[in-house]
Amino acid sequence: MCCGNTCTKYLMFIFNFVFALAGIALLVVGALTQAQISEVNQFLDGKFSGPPIVLIVLGSVIFVVAFLGCCGAVRESTCMLTTFAVFLILFLVIGVVIGILAFVFKNQIKDELAAELRSAVDQYNSNQAIRESVDSMQKALIGIVISLGLVRTFKRSIAV
Template sequence: MGCGMSFVKYLLFIFNLVFALSGLALLVLGILVLTETEVYQEFLAGKFHAPPILLIVIGCIVFVVAFLGCCGAIRESHCMVITFAIFLLTIFIFEIVVGALAFVYSNDTQDVLDDSLNKIMEDYKAGNQEANKTMNTIQDALKCCGYKGPDDYPGMLPKTCCVISEHECPNHLGSKVHYTIGCSEALKQFVKDSGIVLGGVAIGFAFIELVGIVFALCLANTIKNNSRRRAV
């Protein structure tokens, strides 16, 4: 076995260790985003479920593919290395799709958010206990107040609008006393930021995988050439 083949072989092996860790990172990121957005799915009408779920699935697949790549590199199996390269290419395409979906979905939720949150706010004012619970949850989580802002509440603001949320607080006293940003704007920003993180990470990992594809094809070609030399 030549020095060139040894170098590419162990380079691919090291890449697969990093690749396995990246799969774990994708899995954890997908779970975190899915968990963080779960409380807001009522407003999103399920529109933001797809990107994090796809990322979780890809993260799991990456673990299996990384194992295949390690085995192929160590055993110098042309078939396994080529299969690994094909899987990497497939994952590359999927991650580009996830990245695109995350960006599109994060920019495609404005009308859904406005309609859903406005309805929840109307139900809140009508005394609906479920709407009360939902608004308080989102206000507490996103540090916001009301649909458009604190002016949505006449008189005293609910505890979750207050910076110190042990008691209700008066309106129009500013950001030191209560949150001044409306939950519609805060939720849109949260979804947009989540989409940027998901999309950026997915596309970033996708281009890293191009390096793995190049390593795998180089190793497969070297293995094939060595086999031909032995056969002569």
């Protein structure tokens, strides 16, 4: 085996290992988001619980595919590398379709989320469960805003 093949083999292993770690990270972020969103899901009627589940599934699939790439590269298995390549092409097509759909339905998603939040704020004083959910969401958002250093932007958006 020449130096180029060996270098390619190990580079492919390293990159797929990084993608496997990214898949695990997506899985963890999805699980943590699902745990957090369950607190505010009462006034969102479960409409926005899909994205964390998608992150969990996507992280799992990315991990499995990256693992196929790692094993295929180290073992130099044509079958594993072909399966890996087919999954990568499939992911590219699915990613483009999801991007287009997100762009097309961006305003509808934004409007629906705004309507649900307005409804929750209207029911803030009359419903204890909604009050707790809104308070929990506000605490989480304030923490994020402060940690990102966007206090001025946040104040301007409240004043509007």
